[in-house]
Amino acid sequence: MTTATFSNGHTDTYKGKRDVKAAWALINKNTNEVIASGHSISASAAESTAKSSKFKPYSDMKWSREHGGYSKQELAEMDKANREFTLNHKVEVVAL
Numbered sequence: 001m002t003t004a005t006f007s008n009g010h011t012d013t014y015k016g017k018r019d020v021k022a023a024w025a026l027i028n029k030n031t032n033e034v035i036a037s038g039h040s041i042s043a044s045a046a047e048s049t050a051k052s053s054k055f056k057p058y059s060d061m062k063w064s065r066e067h068g069g070y071s072k073q074e075l076a077e078m079d080k081a082n083r084e085f086t087l088n089h090k091v092e093v094v095a096l
Contacts, residue, residue: 004094008032014039022046050091056082
């Protein structure tokens with residue numbers, strides 16, 4: 001087991017078998033709450049995972065633009081919510 005401790009005191013323990021080298025957390029800047037956390041095989045992979053769109057409110061926007069289903073106004077509102085999410089959260093990577 002490998003445990004990472006982040007700046008806000010949150011701990012995340014990896015119980016798997018991979019040789020993880022970094023832990024990541026997506027943290028709300030205002031509340032210091034951890035939205036998601038995990039472990040990766042490298043610091044760059046950790047940062048990439050934490051920044052991925054799957055944690056944003058509207059993670060399916062790219063698919064929606066390519067396949068339709070939302071009006072331009074709805075897409076603009078979704079894009080705004082995603083930008084605000086990015087501004088209000090920070091990524092923290094801890095080397096193990």
